[in-house]
Amino acid sequence: MTFIPYGRHHIDADDEAAVVAVLRSAFLTQGPATQAFEADLAAYVGAKYCAVVCNGTAALHICMAAMDMGPGEGVTTPNTFVATANAMAYVGLTPVFADIDPATLNLSPTATRAALTPQTRLIAPVHFAGLPADMPAFAAMAADRDIRIVEDASHAIGSEYVGGGRVGNCRHSDATIFSFHPVKTITAGEGGAIVTNDEALYQRLQIVRSHGVTREPGLLTDNPGSWWYEQQMLGFNYRMTEMQGALGSSQLRKLERFMARRQAIVARYRQAFAGLNWLVRPPETPGQTVCQHLFVVQIDFDAIGRTRPQVMAALLDQGVGSQVHYIPVHLQPWYRETFGTAAGQQPAAERYYERCLSLPLFPAMTDADVEQVITAVRGLV
Numbered sequence: 001m002t003f004i005p006y007g008r009h010h011i012d013a014d015d016e017a018a019v020v021a022v023l024r025s026a027f028l029t030q031g032p033a034t035q036a037f038e039a040d041l042a043a044y045v046g047a048k049y050c051a052v053v054c055n056g057t058a059a060l061h062i063c064m065a066a067m068d069m070g071p072g073e074g075v076t077t078p079n080t081f082v083a084t085a086n087a088m089a090y091v092g093l094t095p096v097f098a099d100i101d102p103a104t105l106n107l108s109p110t111a112t113r114a115a116l117t118p119q120t121r122l123i124a125p126v127h128f129a130g131l132p133a134d135m136p137a138f139a140a141m142a143a144d145r146d147i148r149i150v151e152d153a154s155h156a157i158g159s160e161y162v163g164g165g166r167v168g169n170c171r172h173s174d175a176t177i178f179s180f181h182p183v184k185t186i187t188a189g190e191g192g193a194i195v196t197n198d199e200a201l202y203q204r205l206q207i208v209r210s211h212g213v214t215r216e217p218g219l220l221t222d223n224p225g226s227w228w229y230e231q232q233m234l235g236f237n238y239r240m241t242e243m244q245g246a247l248g249s250s251q252l253r254k255l256e257r258f259m260a261r262r263q264a265i266v267a268r269y270r271q272a273f274a275g276l277n278w279l280v281r282p283p284e285t286p287g288q289t290v291c292q293h294l295f296v297v298q299i300d301f302d303a304i305g306r307t308r309p310q311v312m313a314a315l316l317d318q319g320v321g322s323q324v325h326y327i328p329v330h331l332q333p334w335y336r337e338t339f340g341t342a343a344g345q346q347p348a349a350e351r352y353y354e355r356c357l358s359l360p361l362f363p364a365m366t367d368a369d370v371e372q373v374i375t376a377v378r379g380l381v
């Protein structure tokens with residue numbers, strides 16, 4: 001029996017060749033491959049500018065740092081990886097959680113509006129599992145106020161918003177970030193990107209990702225000679241390598257293929273699990289292009305008389321890996337200790353967490369793998 005993990009990358013010979021070509025070239029960092037990846041990504045999502053960095057967390061961090069956030073408050077969803085809220089804490093914002101909409105599993109606009117205070121500086125929706133959050137609603141509440149919007153699209157490259165337009169076009173936000181961790185839809189090994197239509201923000205991002213230093217003649221305040229560089233703000237070294245950039249561009253060329261395979265697997269799962277009254281399938285999105293990153297079901301563990309660890313063990317016995325996305329961030333010990341968050345504050349996210357389980361979903365799954373998962377899940381009862 002083959003073991004099927006909940007997610008994994010897919011690398012072809014041309015991905016390998018792209019990385020090897022860079023290894024044999026003059027640039028291992030700060031060269032043409034990362035610049036090409038930036039251009040490719042901006043063109044694909046339909047944004048004007050793109051800055052790539054070493055991972056998605058760094059993208060969140062420098063995006064908020066370049067926006068001069070903090071002190072103040074940032075509103076986000078509890079149903080995300082800790083990185084989204086951690087980035088707020090890095091820049092001195094207090095993370096404020098607003099509950100999810102159980103119908104979409106995304107940050108609820110109603111809960112977000114209720115969480116706004118005069119101190120709110122930022123809203124960071126996450127397109128959970130690949131389904132875009134309701135960006136026009138967030139844009140409307142940020143309009144006329146000094147509130148910036150950063151989309152965490154770590155799960156959502158390839159997806160389209162309701163009504164069309166690719167995730168990352170930033171029509172309703174200041175910037176959008178992506179992650180290229182191996183479990184994501186396309187990978188650069190590790191990697192991240194910020195896309196934006198705001199030229200001034202883009203210039204600051206380039207400086208902040210590289211120590212706060214610039215050599216750009218047009219941006220210098222002094223210019224005594226060609227050797228001159230200038231630190232204009234406190235920055236970091238979050239640069240992406242050329243090997244990552246080459247892999248990222250090569251993977252981006254396969255995104256449509258990866259997406260089609262993901263969509264086919266999702267359609268088969270949906271059909272196979274339709275009749276199970278103890279299992280809720282992911283939100284339905286008729287007519288909307290969604291590149292689903294995770295296939296998250298909600299299981300009524302009481303109804304089937306098994307706990308989640310027992311279910312995960314039973315699936316593992318059948319060669320099927322599974323995972324939990326996510327433990328609500330406000331329940332993490334550091335958040336409780338630092339910001340006084342507590343159980344009971346985000347009831348929809350907490351209820352969802354009690355029931356959620358991510359099943360395998362990745363483009364290299366064969367039809368036999370998909371059927372193995374379906375048989376294992378159906379066999380739970």
Ligand SMILES: Cc1ncc(COP(=O)(O)O)c(C=O)c1O
Pocket residue numbers: 055056057058080081083084126152154155179180181190191192
């Ligand atoms: C929603 C979300 N935000 C941020 C991140 C952080 O990305 P990275 O692992 O590339 O730092 C991840 C990935 O783990 C994620 O899933």
